[in-house]
Each structure stands twice: as structure tokens, then as C-alpha cells.
Amino acid sequence: xxxxxTSMKEDYSQWYNDLVIKAGLADYSAVRGCMVIKPYGxxxxxxxxxxxxxxxxxxxxxxxxxxxxxxxxxxxxxxxxAEGFAKECAIVTHYRLxxxxxxxxxxxxxxxxxxxxxxxxxxxxxxxxxxxYKGWIQSYRDLPLLINQWANVVRWEMRTxxxxxxxxxxxQEGHTxxxxxxxxxxxxxxxxxxxxNFAESYMAMPxxxxxxxxxxxxAGALDTYCIEALMQDGKALQAGTSHFLGQxxxxxxxxxxxxxxxxxxxxxxTSWGVSTRLIGALxxxxxxxxxxxxxxxxxxxxxxxxxxxxxxxxxxxxxxKVKFLMEQLKAAGISxxxxxxxxxxPGWKFAEYEMKGVPVRIAIGARDLEKNVVEVARRDTKEKMxxxxxxLSARIIELLDEIQRAIYNKAKIFREERIVKADDWDDFVKxxxxxxxxxxxxxxxxxxxxxxxxxxxxATIRCIPLDNVQEAGNCILTGNPSTQRVLFARAx
Amino acid sequence: xxxxxTSMKEDYSQWYNDLVIKAGLADYSAVRGCMVIKPYGxxxxxxxxxxxxxxxxxxxxxxxxxxxxxxxxxxxxxxxxAEGFAKECAIVTHYRLxxxxxxxxxxxxxxxxxxxxxxxxxxxxxxxxxxxYKGWIQSYRDLPLLINQWANVVRWEMRTxxxxxxxxxxxQEGHTxxxxxxxxxxxxxxxxxxxxNFAESYMAMPxxxxxxxxxxxxAGALDTYCIEALMQDGKALQAGTSHFLGQxxxxxxxxxxxxxxxxxxxxxxTSWGVSTRLIGALxxxxxxxxxxxxxxxxxxxxxxxxxxxxxxxxxxxxxxKVKFLMEQLKAAGISxxxxxxxxxxPGWKFAEYEMKGVPVRIAIGARDLEKNVVEVARRDTKEKMxxxxxxLSARIIELLDEIQRAIYNKAKIFREERIVKADDWDDFVKxxxxxxxxxxxxxxxxxxxxxxxxxxxxATIRCIPLDNVQEAGNCILTGNPSTQRVLFARAx
Numbered sequence: 007x008x009x010x011x012t013s014m015k016e017d018y019s020q021w022y023n024d025l026v027i028k029a030g031l032a033d034y035s036a037v038r039g040c041m042v043i044k045p046y047g048x049x050x051x052x053x054x055x056x057x058x059x060x061x062x063x064x065x066x067x068x069x070x071x072x073x074x075x076x077x078x079x080x081x082x083x084x085x086x087x088a089e090g091f092a093k094e095c096a097i098v099t100h101y102r103l104x105x106x107x108x109x110x111x112x113x114x115x116x117x118x119x120x121x122x123x124x125x126x127x128x129x130x131x132x133x134x135x136x137x138x139y140k141g142w143i144q145s146y147r148d149l150p151l152l153i154n155q156w157a158n159v160v161r162w163e164m165r166t167x168x169x170x171x172x173x174x175x176x177x178q179e180g181h182t183x184x185x186x187x188x189x190x191x192x193x194x195x196x197x198x199x200x201x202x203n204f205a206e207s208y209m210a211m212p213x214x215x216x217x218x219x220x221x222x223x224x225a226g227a228l229d230t231y232c233i234e235a236l237m238q239d240g241k242a243l244q245a246g247t248s249h250f251l252g253q254x255x256x257x258x259x260x261x262x263x264x265x266x267x268x269x270x271x272x273x274x275x276t277s278w279g280v281s282t283r284l285i286g287a288l289x290x291x292x293x294x295x296x297x298x299x300x301x302x303x304x305x306x307x308x309x310x311x312x313x314x315x316x317x318x319x320x321x322x323x324x325x326x327k328v329k330f331l332m333e334q335l336k337a338a339g340i341s342x343x344x345x346x347x348x349x350x351x352p353g354w355k356f357a358e359y360e361m362k363g364v365p366v367r368i369a370i371g372a373r374d375l376e377k378n379v380v381e382v383a384r385r386d387t388k389e390k391m392x393x394x395x396x397x398l399s400a401r402i403i404e405l406l407d408e409i410q411r412a413i414y415n416k417a418k419i420f421r422e423e424r425i426v427k428a429d430d431w432d433d434f435v436k437x438x439x440x441x442x443x444x445x446x447x448x449x450x451x452x453x454x455x456x457x458x459x460x461x462x463x464x465a466t467i468r469c470i471p472l473d474n475v476q477e478a479g480n481c482i483l484t485g486n487p488s489t490q491r492v493l494f495a496r497a498x
Numbered sequence: 499x500x501x502x503x504t505s506m507k508e509d510y511s512q513w514y515n516d517l518v519i520k521a522g523l524a525d526y527s528a529v530r531g532c533m534v535i536k537p538y539g540x541x542x543x544x545x546x547x548x549x550x551x552x553x554x555x556x557x558x559x560x561x562x563x564x565x566x567x568x569x570x571x572x573x574x575x576x577x578x579x580a581e582g583f584a585k586e587c588a589i590v591t592h593y594r595l596x597x598x599x600x601x602x603x604x605x606x607x608x609x610x611x612x613x614x615x616x617x618x619x620x621x622x623x624x625x626x627x628x629x630x631y632k633g634w635i636q637s638y639r640d641l642p643l644l645i646n647q648w649a650n651v652v653r654w655e656m657r658t659x660x661x662x663x664x665x666x667x668x669x670q671e672g673h674t675x676x677x678x679x680x681x682x683x684x685x686x687x688x689x690x691x692x693x694x695n696f697a698e699s700y701m702a703m704p705x706x707x708x709x710x711x712x713x714x715x716x717a718g719a720l721d722t723y724c725i726e727a728l729m730q731d732g733k734a735l736q737a738g739t740s741h742f743l744g745q746x747x748x749x750x751x752x753x754x755x756x757x758x759x760x761x762x763x764x765x766x767x768t769s770w771g772v773s774t775r776l777i778g779a780l781x782x783x784x785x786x787x788x789x790x791x792x793x794x795x796x797x798x799x800x801x802x803x804x805x806x807x808x809x810x811x812x813x814x815x816x817x818x819k820v821k822f823l824m825e826q827l828k829a830a831g832i833s834x835x836x837x838x839x840x841x842x843x844p845g846w847k848f849a850e851y852e853m854k855g856v857p858v859r860i861a862i863g864a865r866d867l868e869k870n871v872v873e874v875a876r877r878d879t880k881e882k883m884x885x886x887x888x889x890l891s892a893r894i895i896e897l898l899d900e901i902q903r904a905i906y907n908k909a910k911i912f913r914e915e916r917i918v919k920a921d922d923w924d925d926f927v928k929x930x931x932x933x934x935x936x937x938x939x940x941x942x943x944x945x946x947x948x949x950x951x952x953x954x955x956x957a958t959i960r961c962i963p964l965d966n967v968q969e970a971g972n973c974i975l976t977g978n979p980s981t982q983r984v985l986f987a988r989a990x
Contacts, residue, residue, distance in 0.1 A: 033630065033633070033634075035564070035565050035626070035630060036565075036569060036572055036626065036629050036630070037565040037567045037568070037569060037617065037626070040565035040566070040567060041565075042562065042563070042564050042565065042630050043562055043563040044562055045560035045561065045562045045645065048560070048561050048562045048563055049560070049561070051563075052561065068537035068540070068541070069537065069540050069541070069544065070534065070535055070536055070537045070539075070540045071534070071535040071540055071543075071668065072527070072534050073527050073528075073529040073532035073533075073534065073666055074532070074619075074650055074652065074666050075529045075532060075588075075666070076529070077528060077529060078595070078605060080528055081595075081605070082603070082604055082605045085603055088595075088605060092594070092595040092596065092597075092605055093594050093595070093596075094593075094594070095593065095594060095595055096567075096590045096592075096593055096617070097590060097591065097592040097593070097594075097595065097607050098588045098589060098590050098591075098619065099589065099590075099591045099592065099607065100588075100589040100591065101586075101587065101588055101589070101654040102584070102585050102586070102587065102589075102654065103570070103573075103580075103584040103585070103587055103589065103618070104584065104585075105584075111574070111577055112574055113570060113573070113574045113580060113584055115589050115591065115616055124607055125529065125588070126595070127566075127590065127619075134527070134528065134529070137528050138525065138527060138528070138534050141525070142525075147841065153537065157650075158566055158649075158650065160566065162593040162594065174565055174566050174567070176563065349639065
């Protein structure tokens, strides 16, 4: 088998890279830190987009599109935001190339085409969007403004991983404007719930909803809400964030509105985003040493049918039956592929679709035809079953639902086992190495302690869970008094 | 009325700008030459995308995503392509900003973060994609490769117009690889037909299919096929192009495949694209002095319902009826909006939805309710009718179809009247000013003559129509012998 991948146990990181490449999700590119999203990976992203976009529209948002470039003077207007992103920005300084006089056929940057003001390739769009909102908002009647953008963004990264950390990535960013603080906070929480619902119901990936500490906040936010997931190696992954921005951007860009009493006030803001990073999370949450395990609700191909035959006559009979089954399955809304490519043997195809994480495989042979049955294999458990051809599509729908649930439950059980309390520093350190996962521990609430713990263990505070129990305790590092536990983990 | 726009007759160009702004399609941005696509304009683009994407997938294409940046050494590999785009490229030269030591709170480009190799922001993606295809194609079994990308691109423009010509725009670009020349040519023509079908069936915009002259070809193509539309001011607009690239890019990036006989050969290529420019075309093809006229198949809102009432009691009765009607219309797949905002009067709303080009307006008053009818107004002809509430959705569907046809036919008749033959230079020049449109004239086939005509009249050869009649004649400028007429026009 040319498609073998490193096993998860041997080298988790290499397993992930092998899998992303061999399953055809993405490829390295000629551009440092940037990836190519291949058709199969992009189909997964399209399915994610479709569901998220529907959820955004159901909660009253509209899509729009803002420029890729941010003039430096706008970029620096909100100081904390600018400071947070300044070190990872791609900068456009020129707008023309010209023939290299010393090197025929080559081009050089034309020094005469230097921009008066440099342009930052957006790492996030608060600055360009709030400079635009200034022209759109005068009165409370213009509020709320509920806008989302699907776009590419660039954050210069020194160490990259396919999907998880790339210099360019695709995402959506919501940017909303509100008349009151409470309305903006409600929006922030609403979108966190949309993300959590998407992660759990579609990605089959359990998440913890929480708030970031001040250290880990989005640059320019008053509060950053997040959903945190756990990967199979026990490392956490931040899967989505929703920021309450207060009036910071309204003040930076002077966006005021007159309220019902004709009083002028600054507008309240939120922003929220998820990215192609979710594809990395999906891969790491469920897959195994044979390849991807995809939740049926997002799988580009839900069912693959493989014929098993000797000779043209058998093939012909199977084709007839498959044609009939495909119509049934498609009518039931199932995405199905018939792979009768005769360059590859059935065993090769079985391995290939396991690698690609197709949730259900149907194999049909001549003897199955006689018995009016097909062989059905689940990707998640690798269990094989014999289903009657009669009423097949209804049973396949049930099976896809069952797989969706099973994948979620498996991840949930794994995650629950990996949320462990630690009340002692040695325990804390030992757990991180021996049973990596979320460690629920007391913390004295200071950024210094947080930094020190990170320095000593590489663990960070992933979040303060939203429904956190309040209890007296002592900080795991300093012993200082604490009112609640927070969740620590090593993270992607 | 605050929403009045310049009339088309008074100043066509200003009419267009006013309309785009006042209908809420787009806005100017803080970035030179870049626009903001507002929610209503973006909804139109989403509807276009949805149809085109379906057509691409039906013809066997898959979506993928390639990097925004092209390293200069790849960009310059295909010399003609590089030469064609070198003068309009945004160049990234640095990857970091730092605090300005002389100016607190300001940032400057960090001179220590200069890139070893500059990155070109993609003006088109042939170079980055063909450098990637090299790794994907070894054998005829890997072909054809049928890939499309939805993306933003940047071409530095000195003079910009909303949608029609902007430094950044959104588009799709198909990039396909084939084993034979014929297959690549067939693909080029197939995608031209997809574009023509989309323009005529969805945008209700008649187009002429043709081939560009050598002067007007895409940089790096052997042949550029195009669809050309006519705007209401008699200027032509190139609405889509499909390029046969021969083996140029395969040679530049050394992409070879082994055929069935195990012989190595360079791969054959096509590329094809349409952009947000289509929104500008749609606006200019159909709209009038009251605002947009949108074809029902692409209109974000197909039907708007406006209540006309005095007092809460009447309002309540109308609401009840509208609720029932909305359910009917939505069930019939019609996109419908009920505007019962009481901040605005019915007359204001009528004007507003005319501006926005909503194809059908339904007004319901208390007296209509008694008679079980509604008042229906067509946006295109402004005709008003009275429809019974019973069976309303079926009649609305018919009406939307009728409007789609009527808009197309009106544009078709206009276009047909504006394709005029000229056999004499004075006529040619006079026609361009007095009856602008397509001029069908003989041309001696040389680039020099083409340039000279452009210089003298600003008219260019839009295309050599695909089904062109072959006839002997004399060049309109030089009198030299010619075998066919070509279509000249002034163009956007």
C-alpha cells in the first residue's frame, strides 16, 4: 500500500501531516507558509460554510465584502489591535514590476512605483470595516448593523502547519454594531452559541464554552469568548472566538450615533470568526491510523458504492442495480458516489475511501445480487453488515445518523475522561505529561502567574468556562487565594 | 426625495455611479481603487455565484483554493503572462511593522523584515496553479484536471469605476489541464457556452460569442474567447473570457505527463473567468432613471409586500392576510419581503424598492382585503394590475417568468438595432458618435490597423463572432482586402 501513514501512537504530528496530504485535503505550496486547499478539502470547507452561513442568516446577519488592503494610517488607529498584529503583517509597498535591465526575462520591483502610504494585507478587518461604518451609521435607526464577511486573511507565521497555522487562511468574520452595551454582549454570546452548536451538531466535536483571560484576549477586545475542543493527543484547540469590543473601535474611528433622545454616543461592537483551522480540528478530533473519520453531516461523499465482479456480465447486472440504488439514495438527499473505475481493485478502493473518511461503504457482488442484499461497512467502527436492497435508503439514513451520534459520543467520552482536577503543582505537571487534557485548577487571577505557568509547562489557560462553579481554593502555582478553577492545557 | 439620481440622458456615467451608491450595491472605500460591496450588492453576487457554481459542477469541475501570493520567480516564469501583468501588480516586500521611534502610537515598516523574494498579490493565478499542477500530474490518468477557484484578485488600476474596474475584485477562475489539444479547445468553448448561457438565461443579457484578435488576447493565451454585451449607452462590455493556453504554462513550469504509450508530452491548458464586473454589466444593461431593474432569477428580493392602512385595526387585518400570502409565496420558492416598517410611508417604500429593482411589488390596503385582491406592480414596465388573492403564488410565478423574458427581449431588441454595418470610414466614425453600438466592418487583419483605428476613434475590435459569415470586402480603414467583418465598439 502506497497510502500508508505514520501511526498516531508513533508520531501524532507526523500522522496528522501524512493524513492531510494522503487524504487529499491540502498540499504545501511554493509560497512560504501558505497551503493549497485541494478539492476534497475544499468540499469539506464548502459544507462547513453552507451550514454556518445558514446559521448566520437565520440570526439576522447579511454578507458583504470589504477591501483586502488596510492603509497603514487606518491600521494603526486602534492602538491595541495594531500592536497585536503589527509583527505578523504582510506589507504592500509598491504597485508595479518592471523589466530587469541586467537580467533579460526577469522582473524587478519598480522603485518609481513606491506607494505614498503602505498597505497592510488584512490580518483581520476591524480597522477597514469600522472606518467604513463611520459613513453608514448616524442614528439608532441604522443599528444594529449585522454583517459577516467570507474572506482570506494573512498573518505572517514563522512555524506553520497545514490548516492549523498558515500564513494565509480562509475564514468568516462577523462585525456588528449596536446601540447598547447589553445588546452587543448578547450578540457576542449568541454567536458563541452558534459556533458551539455548529461544532457539536455538525462537526460532532464537543466543545467547552468559556471566556479568555486578559492575557489571551483578542487585541482590542474587552472580552473574548471561545469554544475549546480537545484533540486525540490531549492537546486543546481553540475552534472559534467571539469578541465583545466595547466602544474601542467606535472611538478609534469616531463612529457615533444619535439615540432616540437625540443624544450622541459611541457605537458598541462585536466581532467573531472561525476559519479553515476547523478542518484541522475535524481531522484531529476523529480520525485514526487508516485515515479520516468524517461526520456524515459534513462529509463530501456520504456513501461510496464499490462493485465486486468477474467479467462484463456480472458488471452489467451490478450496474443496473446500482443505478436503481443511486436514484433512491440521491432522492433521499444522500451524497453518493459509484466507483466503478476498473484501474483499481476493490481492496485498493476500500483502503482509499477509508483514507478519505467516507462514512458508509456499500459493496455489491454477484452473490449479493442473488440474495437481494448489499454489504454495508461503517467507517467509524469498521463494522460490516448485510442490508436488504429493499428499503435501503431509509436504513442508510438511520445509519448515517447513528454514525454522527457515535462519533460525537466517542469524542465526548474521551474529552470527559480528560478533564481532570489538580490541586497540587506536582500533580499538575505530571498530569500534563502522563494524561494530557484539560486540567481544572485554581489560579490566582494574575497575568504574571499565568505567564509563569506557561513558561514552566507550556500549558496555557484555555478558558474560564461559562457555567463555572464558584469555589474557594488556592492557586496551583502560588497558593494565593482563588475563587474558581480554570481550564489549563497545552494547545495548538 | 433624497434618493433622486442623475438621469441617464443627462450623464450616463453619473447615472451609473449614483445608482450603484443609492441602491446600496457598493460604496467607495478608504483604499484607493478598492470598493466595499454592500449587503444588497453582495446578495446579488451570491445569487450569481450559486448559479455559476452549479453550472461548473455540472460540467465536472471541482473547487479548490490556491495562495494569494505568487513569488516573483514563479510570476515571471511565463514571460508573456508576466509582461502583461507586471505593470499593475501590488507587491509585498516586508512582513512586519514596528513602533515608530519618532512618533508615539504610529507604526513603520520594519526594514529588518524585508523579504528575500518579493511576493506578487495574484492578478490571476496561472503561475501559482501551474507550479502546483507540476506535482499533481504525472500520467494521463491524472488528466483532465478540472478545477475552479472563487477568489479575490488585485490589478492596480489608475482610473477606477465601482464594479467595472477596481483594483481588487472578486471572481472565479477555472484552470484545467488536458492530455490533448482538442480536449483543451473543447473545454475552452464549453466554458464560453456556460458563460453565455448564464448571461442570457439568468442575467437576461444577450451576448455575442466570439474570439479576440491577437492584440486583445489574454497575456499568455493562444486564443481568447469572449462574450460581449451591449450597455444602454451603446458601449460594449466584455462579460467573460475563456482562454486556450496551449502548452505555454506547461512549458514554463515543466508540467509533462506520460500518455497511454508511455510517451512524455506537455500538458494542454485552459483558463476562464468572470468577475464582480458582471454586477456592473447587469446594472447598465437593464436599469432606468428610477433605479435598478433586476432579472427575477437573480434578484435578492423577488417580491416586496407593502401594507397600506390607517390605524392598528386595519394593520392587524392586513398582517393576517400577508402572513398567509408569505407562506404561500415562500412555499413556491419565491423570495419575498414584507416591509411594514412604520417609519416610512408607502410612497417612500415604493420609490425605495423601485430603486432596488425588486421585480414585483404587492400593495395591500383595507379595500383590497374586502375585495380579496392585491395590487401588483411590475418594476420593468411599471404596469399595475389587480390580482385575486386566490391562486396568487401561481400567478406571481408566471409574472416573474414573464418579467425575466421581457427584460431579456427588451435588451435583445436594443442590441439588434445597434449592430450596424459600415463600409465606409466616414460612416464608421459617424455611427460611433451618433448611434453607438457594435459596428460590423471589414478589417485587414493587422494589429497596426487595429491600433490605428483605436487611436483615431477609441473603438476596439470586440470580437470576431464565432459563427461569422465569410465574405470578401475591404478594410474600413486601409481598404486592403478582408475575408470577414469583425465587431467594433467603444467599450468599458
